[in-house]
Amino acid sequence: MRKRTLKRGLTAFWWLTLAFLYLPLAVVVLFSFNASNSAATFTGISLRWYHRLLGNEEILSAFANSMVLAIVSSVIALVIGCLIGYGMYRHRHRKLGWLIVLIYLPIVLPDIVFGISEMAFFVQVHRLTGLLQPGLPTMIIAHVTFQVPFVALIVYSRFVGLDPTLFEAAKDLYATPAKRAVHFMLPTIKPALISAFFLSFTLSVDDFVISFFTAGPESATLPIYIWGAIKKGVSPEINAIATLMIGAVAIAAIISLVFSRRRPA
């Protein structure tokens, strides 16, 4: 009897929490279709803010910057992180404490410390050498730095989950080192590489603080643009662009659900 009341209470709490989690997003989506530019009252459905988006070159270029940044940094991080992940696996019996510390450093460092360190460093290097002017390249460098550990850990854990004799079987079946990489290792860790790429991509698109401090005047990404727009005073256009980003996340969520369904456990 008491057990059932507990369960009912928990169910109610669950739905309340879900409401808490989705209310802010729902408000953004709802007001993106608001006919008036009031942030408090909904007066009717219209797509005027979406029409405005298409004409806003700043937003379009911010979108392009976000995409270039996310894709380029994820690809670089995938290559570097994959190598580290394999190295960590292959030499896991050695003392690699220093490497573990190095890999966890970008993960545990607070965003803000990460961002200002990079900024201070890039500014000084630029002053002294003329290289690394703040802009997309510096942002890419910073993003790769925080993506690499995640890629490395995903790849590493995939390798650890494999039967180690598979590596020996590949050798035994006449695969040269290069062929082992192409015909055995890469295909075997392909799922890990895909999820590492998507995680890196998400981390990059999601990031605001580190991008904010490493960006140059021409390289604003979508979050930086939105930030600026909020600071200047709320415009309903932000609701529209934010809704599009929420929509992208929702699609990603559905894809990941379908993926996890298809492969049991």
Next chain:
Amino acid sequence: MNDTLIADAADAQVRRTATVESAREASAIQMQGLHKRFGRDTVALDGVDLTIQAGEFFTLLGPSGCGKTTLLRILAGLEEADDGRLAIGGRDVTEVPPHRRSVNTVFQSYALFPHLSVRENLAFGLKMRGMPPEEREARVAKIAEFIQLGDLVDRRVDQLSGGQRQRIALARALVCEPDVLLLDEPLSALDAGLRSQLQVELLRVQKRLGMTFVFVTHDQQEAMVMSDRIAVLNGGVIQQVGAPREVYEHPANAFVARFMGHDNLYPVSARSGNRLTTPLGELIAEAPGEGGLLLIRPETLDLLPGEVVGDNHLPATVAERLYRGSHAEYRLEIGETTLQATLNNRGRRLPEVGDRVTVTVAPEDLATLSE
């Protein structure tokens, strides 16, 4: 030194038939002075000299940690010996990496590639060797027929049972037509029934191909059933090499005797000619040898009811009897000493626990060995 090693190996070449029409030579294996340490203190192999004949079903037998798997891995090239030489088929391969050795392995965990289908697993080695696709397919089809894989080739690896995986792993290694096939406890993960069925199948395959098989196991029954010859290892050292009967009936030392399942080992306290004094009493052996331990195999004993006096007749009491249908196992007490005996069930009366009996053994069945 190396030249003689290689010349010996070349002499030992024997014709064998292969899965494909073209007959190939079976290969002998020569090992000389193989040493292997892990870390600073763990000695895995301590000077192994061994010759495996071409076309032989050869078993490396021993308890875990005896070095048998290390030896197999050195044959495969997966491990490099610290010292010593290795020749396969007359070629010195001591420093040849595994992917350039014509040797294939059936791994204990089978190690089938999860990202490939069964068919792709079978073709993997051929593909790595650069064989064109049509030829690969023909070879795979042939091996599938030979091992009778049936429709297994079209399955995914995760749809296979343990026994099926084992057969695929065997086929994957055989399809490459290696000079030597290595098998690392390939049956240990299977249940007893399937295991004996696959033992027979494996033996048949080996005899039909005439390929040199090197088999690793810790199960002495399995070793005796399958092998042409057995090498018993302990502590990285070969204790004895010989045919199954030789190893079982004439173990070289107490370790081999115990490992082959013998419990009836008694110290010889005095001897005069053929007469040996043991805790059981005085026994006459036909050819006692020089060792200080007397081995009595349980199945060579006979039990007579009541007390019968004579040479090699020992009075005993039945302490325990395990009835096994085809035979019965006895634990007998002779004074303070116990003795195991096995009696075939030929329909005679089987002595009961508590019976006074007389144990007899023929002088030619007694031999001594050293500690």
Next chain:
Amino acid sequence: MSYSGVVPSARSRAMVRESRHLLFTVAPGATWIVIFLVLPSAYLMGVAFMTNGPYGLPEMPLSLESFRRLAGFGFLGWSPGNLYTLLRSLWQTLVSTGLVVLVAYPIAYYITTCREKWRPIMLLLVVVPSWTNQVIRTFGWMNLLAPGTPLSELAEALGLISANMGLYPSNFAVTLGLVYNFLPFMVLPLYAAFEKLDTAQVEAAQDLYASPVRAFWHAVFPQTLPGLLAGIVLVAIPAFGMYVIPELLGGGKGMMLGNLVANQFAGASNWPLGAAGAILMLIATFVGLFAMRRIGKRLGGGEEVVI
């Protein structure tokens, strides 16, 4: 019969080969992190001990001036502003972490009581909001808490805030934003702990202790502690250094350490002061990590407190 000439080289050759392989795989990433993170952080730490130049850039000589400034000593004597910011950061971290635990604990438990096929979906539902950009999520709360919105009017009607003030900007809004932001980070490790829960122990405890409260305290809670600790690390450390949420929801009176630091690099331009704040944040981070590891190890669940 002796090959002693070849003996040592087989081993050492293999070792050289392995070391070269380690270098080849690990060097690019390790070098990258060293150049683009270790070096910059080291530089930042150095900056904290330099003097603020006229353009906000660090200059020689070395001094502890920025730490004095951080503690509130300025040109005009001591003022409590920075200290308030520090205390506020600590307070917000403690309160929001506590609230996150209170919400996440029953949620994580509830998910484990549901049918197995629903659990991944439920977890996904909890996690998905955190996939959207932090700025957007916080913007959503700005919309919800602004003056004139239903929530603000409700609070006004209840007399919690004065008329036309709205629920944001305020410290309350910052706490809410933090809880919202970090909830998934607590639910996930707790869920993992609940899923591994040894139910036999719970049943034995129900047998032995009779009262459900005591059964929970003796059998359930200790088993979830590793997950709880992992969650606390994942929430408290980033919460302490949070920048976006207090900047957008807090206003001038809701500033936290992250804003103090960031402002020295953006508007106010006093790099050494900002760097000193960053050092404080780093110390807090590593003390927090270290403490959790120690506690985690003593509980015997050490490996789970690894982030």
